[in-house]
Amino acid sequence: MLTPAQAPQRQTSPSMDHRPSIITAPDPDLSPAPSRYYAADFHKLTNRRASSPFTPDFAFPDPGAPARASLPTAHTADRRALSTQNAVPCVVQGGTAIVPTRQGSGCSIKEDTDAQSFLESINTSAPSIHHNDDKDAITPESGSCKCCCRCGRSDSWRASIGGRGHRRARSFTAPRTGISELTGMDWEPSEPAVAVEPPKTFGPGESPLEKLPVEVLDEIIAQLALDSPPSGYTPRNVDLISCLLTSRTIHVATINTLYSHITFPHSSVFYKFLTHVSQFPGLGTIVKRLDLSHFTSIGLGRSRQGNSEVQNLTSKTLLKCLDLTPALQEVLLQENLDDDIDEYVLCKLFYGLPKLRAVDFCASSSKPFAESFTSAVTGLLDSPVNLSIRRLGLHECFTLPNSVFETLLPRLPHLTHLDVAHTRITDRALASIPGTAALSHLNLGRCTQISGRGVVDFLVNHPAAKQLVFLNLSCDIARYRLLWEPDVERLLPVLPTTLKSLNLNGAKIRHWHTPLLLPLTKHLEELSLASTDLSVQDINSFFRPTSPASSSPPTPESAAVVTQQEDKPAQAWTPPTLHYLDLSSIPAITQSSLFSTSCSLLSPSTAPLEVIELGDKAISSLRECRNTNKRLGWV
Numbered sequence: 111m112l113t114p115a116q117a118p119q120r121q122t123s124p125s126m127d128h129r130p131s132i133i134t135a136p137d138p139d140l141s142p143a144p145s146r147y148y149a150a151d152f153h154k155l156t157n158r159r160a161s162s163p164f165t166p167d168f169a170f171p172d173p174g175a176p177a178r179a180s181l182p183t184a185h186t187a188d189r190r191a192l193s194t195q196n197a198v199p200c201v202v203q204g205g206t207a208i209v210p211t212r213q214g215s216g217c218s219i220k221e222d223t224d225a226q227s228f229l230e231s232i233n234t235s236a237p238s239i240h241h242n243d244d245k246d247a248i249t250p251e252s253g254s255c256k257c258c259c260r261c262g263r264s265d266s267w268r269a270s271i272g273g274r275g276h277r278r279a280r281s282f283t284a285p286r287t288g289i290s291e292l293t294g295m296d297w298e299p300s301e302p303a304v305a306v307e308p309p310k311t312f313g314p315g316e317s318p319l320e321k322l323p324v325e326v327l328d329e330i331i332a333q334l335a336l337d338s339p340p341s342g343y344t345p346r347n348v349d350l351i352s353c354l355l356t357s358r359t360i361h362v363a364t365i366n367t368l369y370s371h372i373t374f375p376h377s378s379v380f381y382k383f384l385t386h387v388s389q390f391p392g393l394g395t396i397v398k399r400l401d402l403s404h405f406t407s408i409g410l411g412r413s414r415q416g417n418s419e420v421q422n423l424t425s426k427t428l429l430k431c432l433d434l435t436p437a438l439q440e441v442l443l444q445e446n447l448d449d450d451i452d453e454y455v456l457c458k459l460f461y462g463l464p465k466l467r468a469v470d471f472c473a474s475s476s477k478p479f480a481e482s483f484t485s486a487v488t489g490l491l492d493s494p495v496n497l498s499i500r501r502l503g504l505h506e507c508f509t510l511p512n513s514v515f516e517t518l519l520p521r522l523p524h525l526t527h528l529d530v531a532h533t534r535i536t537d538r539a540l541a542s543i544p545g546t547a548a549l550s551h552l553n554l555g556r557c558t559q560i561s562g563r564g565v566v567d568f569l570v571n572h573p574a575a576k577q578l579v580f581l582n583l584s585c586d587i588a589r590y591r592l593l594w595e596p597d598v599e600r601l602l603p604v605l606p607t608t609l610k611s612l613n614l615n616g617a618k619i620r621h622w623h624t625p626l627l628l629p630l631t632k633h634l635e636e637l638s639l640a641s642t643d644l645s646v647q648d649i650n651s652f653f654r655p656t657s658p659a660s661s662s663p664p665t666p667e668s669a670a671v672v673t674q675q676e677d678k679p680a681q682a683w684t685p686p687t688l689h690y691l692d693l694s695s696i697p698a699i700t701q702s703s704l705f706s707t708s709c710s711l712l713s714p715s716t717a718p719l720e721v722i723e724l725g726d727k728a729i730s731s732l733r734e735c736r737n738t739n740k741r742l743g744w745v
Contacts, residue, residue: 320359331363335371346373369396375404377422384427387434394434403442403472425452432458440468440501448474456486460497468527470503480509487517501527505553508532512559515539525574527551531582537564547574555584555613562597570604577608584615587641593617602626607633615640615692624648631686638692640723645698646709653716655683689718694725701731705738712742 319327334349353364374380380402387394405423428450432438441459443451451474459469471479499522504510515530516539525547536559543549552575554565565583569575585592593601595618603626605612612634619627619642631637631652650656693699703709710716722744724732732739 381422397435445473448479468501473506582613611636613638
């Protein structure tokens with residue numbers, strides 16, 4: 111069997127001698143040897159055979175280096191097969207040190223009848239050279255090297271780089287030099303240990319969260335409450351329910367949040383709440399809001415008559431619920447309960463809840479409700495008592511008679527929100543609102559019993575209308591028109607700058623009213639101009655300054671408006687603040703006019719405009735131009 115030790119030596123070129131693997135101290139008579147590798151040493155340092163095609167870029171002979179004496183060739187060994195009997199000296203500071211060597215990595219094949227085994231042969235024929243004069247040299251008995259080289263035998267080198275390493279693969283080669291390293295371990299700097307603090311344990315009521323002030327803790331827990339409307343039987347406020355099981359302190363804070371606002375989507379939920387509050391009356395004092403605006407029997411498989419047979423929510427149970435919640439501040443009712451809102455319930459709301467601030471009877475229009483409401487309000491005629499209600503919602507309560515408004519509104523000295531859309535309110539009832547009221551929201555849309563002159567008189571002269579934020583004066587032009595041209599010219603200049611939302615749908619607004627609308631666009635965020643007589647150029651003037659030459663020719667009707675505008679000093683252009691603009695049912699606004707170059711509604715210059723409401727005819731044609739809408743940035 112042929113072993114690597116018996117293999118013939120590699121033939122070298124005549125111009126190069128064998129590079130010795132045993133290097134002695136430099137001869138002072140000779141020139142200093144360059145500190146570089148030579149091609150002849152490459153197969154010894156990398157454990158590659160002479161026939162290996164790989165040759166690094168730096169492995170070229172140095173023709174200027176003097177020839178050195180040839181010594182017996184011994185292949186440098188790596189860490190994998192070091193022998194303590196075979197060693198060669200290496201140059202170190204102050205002398206030489208003995209480094210173990212072995213023969214280049216080769217393989218021999220031992221064949222038998224069963225299998226083949228590949229064994230690595232180790233050269234044991236290389237002579238051991240000992241320099242007893244060198245105090246830093248190692249001996250076969252010691253097995254360690256005191257030099258700071260990377261020979262793998264130095265304890266000081268290992269200690270200087272740390273004690274953590276990992277075994278490299280047998281075919282490892284240094285990526286920088288392309289030469290196999292002498293050590294069998296890759297040593298890496300040890301990372302400092304990160305101190306992990308043990309989890310802190312707190313006693314009952316001792317955690318930082320529980321020690322917060324009550325007001326701060328209530329605000330934190332309130333962030334978990336969902337303000338979204340209920341959808342079917344999906345559980346709501348699951349996070350709040352989980353907080354009830356945390357600790358006693360968190361339990362109390364969660365109870366305050368959970369019972370402050372109560373929403374009843376179904377009669378079964380109302381019955382469970384009423385039963386629980388009856389057992390623990392203290393919980394009723396926490397309730398601040400009762401929301402029955404989402405109450406419905408749809409999805410229960412019962413008709414309106416069948417739902418009335420289920421005695422979960424009736425006029426008696428509703429009155430009992432109001433008795434158990436004396437600190438109520440807001441009650442929201444709606445048309446599905448108008449048969450259960452009798453005179454006793456209304457008297458409890460108006461006279462029996464001193465902290466009540468808001469009440470809403472949205473769309474309650476049944477005959478029993480109108481009769482009960484009239485009877486409850488009639489008691490105010492002989493009573494000088496004023497009501498504490500600040501927000502009153504009678505939206506779509508069109509069955510209530512005029513006398514109800516004329517009796518109820520004068521008893522509301524702190525009124526701030528009034529929603530009487532589509533009711534029988536009159537000019538007299540509107541003017542009877544106390545002067546101490548400070549209206550911020552007023553909805554008079556589709557009220558057919560009031561006149562444009564009476565509305566303008568109220569908005570111009572009444573002290574309660576000086577701080578309006580929301581104003582709705584819309585009307586259905588198919589039935590009547592609330593604001594005519596004289597009313598518009600009188601109203602627009604006196605509207606307060608606090609106004610953010612204005613609805614003038616159906617008003618008789620012509621193109622010469624554009625200068626009166628322009629100042630309003632500087633503080634309004636929502637503007638509705640449906641069914642008006644404006645042109646595309648008039649709408650463009652809201653978003654970009656126009657020259658006098660591009661304006662419409664003057665008419666006799668617009669003479670007064672032009673005179674008023676000329677008396678005002680010229681001001682610099684101010685961008686609009688509109689986010690919503692209603693242009694539905696305007697004849698001039700069509701698909702072709704919106705896509706024309708003369709229209710700037712769809713251009714980026716209209717920012718911060720986000721929503722444009724159009725009529726059904728214009729929308730149907732725009733839906734077919736999806737690519738154009740997407741290119742312009744609109745959906």
